[in-house]
Amino acid sequence: NAGVTQTPKFRVLKTGQSMTLLCAQDMNHEYMYWYRQDPGMGLRLIHYSVGEGTTAKGEVPDGYNVSRLKKQNFLLGLESAAPSQTSVYFCASSYRVGPQAFGPGTRLTVT
């Protein structure tokens, strides 16, 4: 099993550009999550999904959109990137009860 995978691993964007981060899991998990991690801030939840076709806002959703068209995939979109969105983004997935498994992360820099 590959577990949770994320693409791309690194990306540099200019302010105002858009991009999509892809998360895929092969563990048949119902729940999927997108976090951002900034120095000294810990992990903060952006959006999450409790099943195919459902999404919900987390702690810091502004400037991001998500979609869960297939159970195994969870997409995170930035429509107009801002320097404040420079961060490391982690995807995670889980069953309803149990620990979340994390992907390797995407390092995004917005200049």
Place this chain on the structure above:
Amino acid sequence: EDKVVQSPLSLVVHEGDTVTLNCSYEVTNFRSLLWYKQEKKAPTFLFMLTSSGIEKKSGRLSSILDKKELFSILNITATQTGDSAIYLCAVDGGSQGNLIFGKGTKLSVKP
């Protein structure tokens, strides 16, 4: 507002030392508390605690939960340089599996 507080934020020890990391929480609908280890990339799962007073153990690492006093500790005995990492504490507050993370404790183990 639900919150998770970890202490200390950073710690430097020498190989062979024993360390105790702390995690306190204020969460409305507690379901479980989780510990993760984060080296250079994704957080990896260590323990999930749901019941007070029952120690979870894995090799030199152990953890226990006190639901009355609302805290958990993570102990590492006979530390090694490979234990150097950020240790994250998270609480499942019952809201559709969302985890509330603390800011982490950065542990550095010197040879």
